[in-house]
Amino acid sequence: MSPHAVSETSTYSIACIPADGIGPEVVDAGVEVLKTISSVSDFKLTFENYDWSSDTYLATGKYIPDGGLESLKKHDAILFGAVGAPSVPDHISLWGLRLAICQPFQQFANVRPTRILQGTQSPLRNASTGDLDWVIVRENSEGEYAGQGGRSHRGLPWETSTEVSIFTRHCVERLLRFAFETAQKRPKKHITVVTKSNAQRNGMVMWDEIALEVAKEFPDVKVDKMLVDAMTCRMVLQPNSLDTIVATNLHADILSDLAAALAGSIGIAPTSNLDPTRQNPSMFEPIHGSAFNIAGKGVANPVGTFWTAAEMLRWLGEEAAADRLLECVETVCGRGVLTADLGGKANTKEVTDAVCEEIRTQAKSKA
Numbered sequence: 001m002s003p004h005a006v007s008e009t010s011t012y013s014i015a016c017i018p019a020d021g022i023g024p025e026v027v028d029a030g031v032e033v034l035k036t037i038s039s040v041s042d043f044k045l046t047f048e049n050y051d052w053s054s055d056t057y058l059a060t061g062k063y064i065p066d067g068g069l070e071s072l073k074k075h076d077a078i079l080f081g082a083v084g085a086p087s088v089p090d091h092i093s094l095w096g097l098r099l100a101i102c103q104p105f106q107q108f109a110n111v112r113p114t115r116i117l118q119g120t121q122s123p124l125r126n127a128s129t130g131d132l133d134w135v136i137v138r139e140n141s142e143g144e145y146a147g148q149g150g151r152s153h154r155g156l157p158w159e160t161s162t163e164v165s166i167f168t169r170h171c172v173e174r175l176l177r178f179a180f181e182t183a184q185k186r187p188k189k190h191i192t193v194v195t196k197s198n199a200q201r202n203g204m205v206m207w208d209e210i211a212l213e214v215a216k217e218f219p220d221v222k223v224d225k226m227l228v229d230a231m232t233c234r235m236v237l238q239p240n241s242l243d244t245i246v247a248t249n250l251h252a253d254i255l256s257d258l259a260a261a262l263a264g265s266i267g268i269a270p271t272s273n274l275d276p277t278r279q280n281p282s283m284f285e286p287i288h289g290s291a292f293n294i295a296g297k298g299v300a301n302p303v304g305t306f307w308t309a310a311e312m313l314r315w316l317g318e319e320a321a322a323d324r325l326l327e328c329v330e331t332v333c334g335r336g337v338l339t340a341d342l343g344g345k346a347n348t349k350e351v352t353d354a355v356c357e358e359i360r361t362q363a364k365s366k367a
Helices: 023-039 054-060 068-072 090-102 169-185 203-215 228-237 249-262 303-315 319-334 348-366
Strands: 010-019 043-049 077-082 109-115 133-139 143-152 160-166 190-195 222-227 244-247 270-274 282-286
Touching: 010 023, 023 043, 023 077, 023 303, 023 319, 023 348, 054 090, 068 090, 077 090, 077 303, 090 143, 090 282, 109 169, 109 249, 109 303, 133 169, 133 249, 143 249, 169 190, 169 203, 169 244, 190 203, 190 228, 190 249, 203 222, 222 228, 228 244, 228 249, 244 249, 270 303, 282 303, 303 319, 319 348
Parallel strands: 010 043, 010 077, 077 282, 133 244, 190 222, 190 244
Antiparallel strands: 109 133, 109 270, 143 160, 270 282
16 A cells, blocks of 8 residues: 555444334434544444334334344444333333344344443442443343243133243353453453352353353453352442453343442443344444333433443444543533433433533544
8 A cells, every 4th residue: 555545434334223212312312422423533424213113013013124134234233222112011022123133133242331430429338430340241142031931821720831041052152252252351350150050950050061161261361150149249249349240141131230220320321232243233222221201301311322332333443432432421421411310400412412512622632
């Protein structure tokens, strides 16, 4: 290449699925922030909106239209809002949209970073920034959410239902290896494997055995093991003793919500649904849910979506932009521009505008 040649600017295509409740509000805020960070960076973003929601389901009988997943595959990543509406049973909305993307796209690693951001306060006594800095890696393709089981004899005294947890060596091993790789890249190089193998003596015991096997491939990673019930106590009482946490679909789902609350608010927590093979686009979403009680009021906390957007940029290879975005979010939070769930008085637009302005300000100062 000639020394005067200019490298081609990377362009990433993002599918946006706002879906239900506050989803459209926070996704709009996230897109605005992403457009701002890309405008001061050396990459471009394009966005395509997919109007798949509970309203779509009620009107058509489907969340995802025929050919919808094939359409999603043309994108580099998916930015998801939240699914769930009072008008549709939760098990229908979850399986009709979110899991209908995660499972076919083999997004088997659900990654949830958690830490106390500047300007936010943990409910833990004396906990501050640095005392709680975790990454929870959740198995995202099988386990307790495998969808196996059934019901019979409905309405009779002997009505029976089964919910069968499925654990396969292939899926457990690939998830544990990903989690160990994640731990290996972090400063502490420490992972805690969480199961319930004293009571669940088949699948959970297999998890423990595979964890020991995988651990041999990572001699530089310190490993410890916890039962999930004891883990809740450790997260509250000894947060600085933890770093990377790996658990099954159900256990990590619950622990990650606890983690978000301990960090200050479920409104700030991000999620990455990753296909580590990169054969399919990965999906990024805040974990707060559709929150219909505040939908349409303009008061939803967009920080979880901003952090989610940063994790999406990191996955796309734009590490510097991801770090800048999160730094700007923390600066704004540190100045007290916070929504009500964090003890502030700002609305969604005010937080979004403040973050966008901080991005532009920092870009000018570093130009």
